[in-house]
Amino acid sequence: LGRMPQAIERYDAIVARFGGDRDPPVRRIVARALVDKADGLAKSGRLAGALVLADDVLKRFGADRDTELRDEVGMALATKAIDFDRLGRAKEAIAACDEIIRRFVHAPDSRLRVMVAWAFLTKGDIYLAHKVPFATLRIYDEASQMFRDASEPDIRKMADIMSNISRSLYSSLVRSLPHAKIDVIAAQRALAMFDDRNLPWCQRRGTRYAHCGE
DSSP: TTTHHHHHHHHHHHHHHHOOOOHHHHHHHHHHHHHHHHHHHTTTHHHHHHHHHHHHHHHHTTOOHHHHHHHHHHHHHHHHHHHHHHTOOOOHHHHHHHHHHHHTTTOOOOOHHHHHHHHHHHHHHHHHHHTOOHHHHHHHHHHHHHHTOOOOOOHHHHHHHHHHHHHHHHHHHHHHHHHHHHHHHHHHHHHHHHHOSSSSSSHHHOOOOOOTTT
């Protein structure tokens, strides 16, 4: 953090010099500078500034189909999810997770697939922190099914975490709810296991795990 002022000055210089350039490699540099600056501001506690920069990334590059720029857009959305969560603004944090899922759920790129898994994990965690266990259960069941055959180690790790939490949460609910309610939940989970639709539950219904990859 001691070098953050110098880093921010460098990022600002890059954006000022190349911000209007349309050459794809240069646009990638600008996007990375904005994302890195947002990350630096967030780490120093300047969350509002980080969120402004994340929105700037989305405005500049949100419609771009370049794979590397899509990675940066995903990182900007992840920044929004984390920072809104830190600010106690759960609705906005969940919306950022939903946007990651909406944009990248069918992306073949491994980095984007990891972001989607992270978004499911983070969204469920936020719901659980706000004592909405049924939402967490649905999200994690959906994600566990979606990523059960994933080849990426990071995704398998997150899928295992979600599966384990889902089983533990279901067991806890079984002990605390009437049998009739549990039968309904069990039926819903059984249907989900044989649902061949690809869209995630959160997208069909419209809607912190920052250690991913460690």
